[in-house]
Amino acid sequence: MTVTTRAARGNRARPAKSRWIEDWHPEDPVFWTARGARIARRNLIYSIFSEHIGFSVWTLWSVLVLFLGPSYGIDPAGKFTLTAVPALVGAALRIPYTLAVARFGGRNWTIFSAALLLAPAVLAAFLVRPGVSFTTLLVLAAAAGVGGGNFASSMANINAFYPQRLKGRALGVNAGGGNLGVAVAQLVGLLVLATAGGDRPGLVAGVYIPLIVLAALGAALRMDNLAQARNDRRAMRDVCKDAHTWIMSVLYLGTFGSFIGFGFAFGQVLQVQFADGFDTPVKASCLTFLGPALGSLVRPAGGWLADRAGGAAVTLWTFVAMAASAGLVLAASLRGSLPLFLTGFVLLFAFSGIGNGSTYKMIPAIFRARARRGVAGGLDPVAAEQEARRLSGALIGIAGAVGASGGVLVNIAFRQSFLTYGTGDGAYLAFIAFYAVCCALTWLVYLRARPGRPDGV
Known part of the structure; x- marks a missing residue:
């Protein structure tokens, strides 16, 4: 394992006034009370703001496609493609x-990744208008994908700041504040539609330009880098050999993948499946923000519940509830009941938000349990804790990438279902089956009594 830290490069490697923290011991109660909690909280606040703007830019096309009326010449299948592209990137x-x-350091990378959001925002603000080619729209949608990466770097950074006992809550709050960007972007779209009309989509992107500048400035002035964060290129390779990596990635695909996929697709699904009730973008926009807003707000509750009841138990019951909610959506679709349909989808968003928090709590807990077994077998406690942090940080990145691909898979499922059946029924059945698989995985690996089961997950 690489043990060289940035501190070992010498004090001349960077100016004395740079925002690097050389000593960081969050598991030490004295250190945490004296200065750790205050510093971690400050970094969490600015991380949330930057991640929130990143999510808004990433999901911008879930709003912009509602503006693409007949003058753009794009059918529903093309619109589902436009929302799948930023999810893929x-x-x-x-x-x-x-x-x-x-x-590069958490602060430094937050500054850069926030500033990078200017590219898709400025391009969309000036280029989305009638007459633009579908290829150009695809390129613009792909550029918005950079906002999707902000979540992973933010979560990996905040994970290093907090002690194990507070990770579920901290990661839940960080992710929930970021996820709320999905709903806020849709509210911004509704505001533009209500005030400027449906022929000014560029205004939606333009609103975010000054906010992006503020996010980058906030990170530059108020965030810190942790020197103990190692540049260990083997972490990803090592964690890829662990079966828990791929199991947790599947579970996170079921929770976060559902949340972001439905966030991208919900407005279009309403317009296509209930065309008579949502024949204008304003009508669709009035409701599309409700599900993402609720799912974002309850995500910290998922982390809070996982801190108390265990991440695996909360995750299991979340998938049971998600399968039942998807069944409700399917029943509503078959009956043509809009109120029941909206209820089922809002429940799907809410339970996926809770599952987002509980699955992220499970990741560091898995390696923490392994570290405890190692210490019991004679390993150095400090080395075991560092190894757990190294691997959990890498797994957060992998699970985040797999989970984000749900934005692609959900949109593809809806696109194919509407092309084949004229409704989303085929997609709803696929979601129910997948949630059943996730239930089985959670119980078999993390809850069923068996030799080698990670304790306390």
Whole structure:
């Protein structure tokens, strides 16, 4: 394991006034009370703001497609493609964004990744208008994918700041504040539609330009880098050999993948499946923000519950509830009941938000349990704790990337279902089956009594 830290490079490696913290011991109660909690809280606040703007830019096209009326000449299948593209790019960027925190420092990377959001916001603000080619729109949608990477780097950074006993709550609050960007972007779209009309989509992107500048400035002035974050290029390789990596990635695909996928697709699903009730973008926008807002707000509750009842138990019951909610959506679709349909979808968003928090709590807990077994077998406690942090940080990046691909898979499922059946019924059945698989995995690996089961997950 690489043990060289930035501190070992010498004090001349960076100016004395740079925002690097050389000593960080969050598990030490004295250190945490004296200064650790205050510093971690400050970094958490600015991380949330930057991640929130990143999410808003990432999901911008879930709003912009509602503006693409007949003058743009794009059918529903094309619109589902436009929302799948940023999801795909965002998923691909999550692993390099996670590695970048260790390579450049959490503060430094937050400044850069926030400033990078200016590119998709400025391009969309000036180029989305009638007559633009579908290829150009695809490129603009792909550029918005950079916002999807911000989540992974933010979570990896905050994970290093907090002690194990507070990770579930801290990561839940961080992720919930970021996820709320999905709902806020849709509210911004509704505001633009209500005031400027449906022919000014560029205004939606333009609103975020000054906010992006503020996010980058806030990170520069108020955040810190942790010197103990190692640039260990083997962490991803090592954790990829662990079966828990891929099991947790599947579970996170079921929770976060559902949340972000439905966030991208919900407005379009309403417009296509209930065309008579949502024949204008304003009508669809009035409701699309409700589910993402609730799912974001309850995500910290998922972390809070996991801190108390255990992440695996909360995750199991979350998947049971998600399967039942998807069944309700399917029943509503078959009956053509809009109120029941909306109820089922809002419940799906809410339970996926709770599951987001509980699954992220499980990741560090798995390696913490392994560290305890190692210490009991004679390993050095400090080395065991550092190894647990190293691997959990890498797994957060991988699980985040796999989970973000749900934004692609959900949109593809809806696109194919509407092309084949004219409704989303095929997609709803697929979701129910997948949630059943996630239930089985959670119980078999993390709750069923068996030799080698990670304790306290």
